[in-house]
Amino acid sequence: MIDPYTGKTVFDVKFKTDPDVPGAMTQNTCYNDPGIVPDDPSVQFNRMVGSTVGTLDKGLQGVYRAEYAFRDGGKVLGDPNGDAGFWKISVLGGPHDGALIATSDPSGELRLLSKGNQKAKPNPW
Numbered sequence: 236m237i238d239p240y241t242g243k244t245v246f247d248v249k250f251k252t253d254p255d256v257p258g259a260m261t262q263n264t265c266y267n268d269p270g271i272v273p274d275d276p277s278v279q280f281n282r283m284v285g286s287t288v289g290t291l292d293k294g295l296q297g298v299y300r301a302e303y304a305f306r307d308g309g310k311v312l313g314d315p316n317g318d319a320g321f322w323k324i325s326v327l328g329g330p331h332d333g334a335l336i337a338t339s340d341p342s343g344e345l346r347l348l349s350k351g352n353q354k355a356k357p358n359p360w
Contacts, residue, residue, distance in 0.1 A: 249291065249292045250289055250299065250301050250324055251290055251292065252289040253289045253290045261286070261287040262286050263284070263285035265280035265282065265283045265355075266282050267282070268282050270316065271308045272309055272316075273307040273308065273309065274307055274310060274355070277357070278307075278355045278357050281306060281307045281308065281355055282304070282305070282306050282307075283304070283305050283355070284304040285302070285304075286303070287300070288300055288301075288327060289301065297328075297329065298328055299324050299325065299326060299336060300324070300327045301322060301323070302323050302325075304321045304322075304345055305318075305319070305320045306318060306319040306353065307355040308353075314347075317347055318347070319346055320339065320345065320348060320353065321338075321343065321344065323338035324337045
């Protein structure tokens, strides 16, 4: 995907949560969906949704919001309740507020992973 404002390839760009950006607080919610069996049932959650504010590298100016959702549904690829994820990055503030920069899926739906493994882990604290 090409960033409409810079002409750069978006997948070459890295998002970074920046604590110096006003409002950069990351918001996460973790919960347990009883219909999903995670890799490690002792962990108290298998879904995580959240958002954070930050910047993009590669010279892209401005502040952006990243929103995400992940599901730990076990290791079996192709299982309809298996591991899945979604993310999107959009402009935060200014005349282009809310403009989509990049997304894993334009429909906004969780999509099953075709490779890799989402793994919920207990909080070490």
